[in-house]
């Protein structure tokens with residue numbers, strides 16, 4: 001599904017990683033790990049199309065993502081480091097707004113998605129009155145509304161409690177078992193039962209993939 005070929009990333013004249021290649025198939029989960037500053041977020045942003053690599057390319061279903069952005073954007077769900085939630089809107093309004101601008105999000109699934117992330121009863125509370133973990137849950141509700149095949153998740157467990165982490169791990173596994181694929185960055189230790197590959201960015205420009 002996804003092919004990454006000879007990717008290099010430089011930031012402020014520093015080599016973050018060099019000549020990185022891998023591919024991801026339907027049903028696979030890939031965890032990117034590595035020390036702070038190793039380039040995990042930079043890699044996720046390149047894979048999302050938001051950041052330009054200095055060399056190499058990213059191909060979705062054989063097509064360069066730079067060539068057909070609209071097809072890629074329909075197939076890919078990107079949840080960044082920041083929640084992207086507007087604090088002056090309610091969870092319901094935030095998700096309605098996101099569904100209006102992203103065609104892969106189904107607005108009819110908003111009530112069940114909010115229930116899945118345990119925000120039933122908070123639908124109409126302005127997000128600035130919610131906790132950090134509850135705001136993260138509003139953002140994660142998109143995982144229950146999206147028909148995108150490829151999920152790109154940057155630190156999705158941030159501020160999430162133990163029950164929420166388990167719920168999120170299950171949702172990722174469910175997505176993979178239905179033929180989707182997931183790339184996530186996390187410092188969190190995933191359970192042995194969660195079948196996944198790992199890409200370790202070493203922080204010196206090199207990497208190891210299993």
Ligand SMILES: Nc1ncnc2c1ncn2[C@@H]1O[C@H](COP(=O)(O)OP(=O)(O)OP(=O)(O)O)[C@@H](O)[C@H]1O
Nearest residue numbers: 011012014016034035036037038039040041042043
């Ligand atoms: N906007 C930016 N402009 C210039 N350099 C940046 C920028 N953002 C990050 N960098 C640099 O790129 C390198 C990789 O940063 P990145 O955020 O990708 O690391 P990370 O592995 O995600 O780190 P963390 O685990 O702390 O989230 C760091 O050395 C950082 O200083």
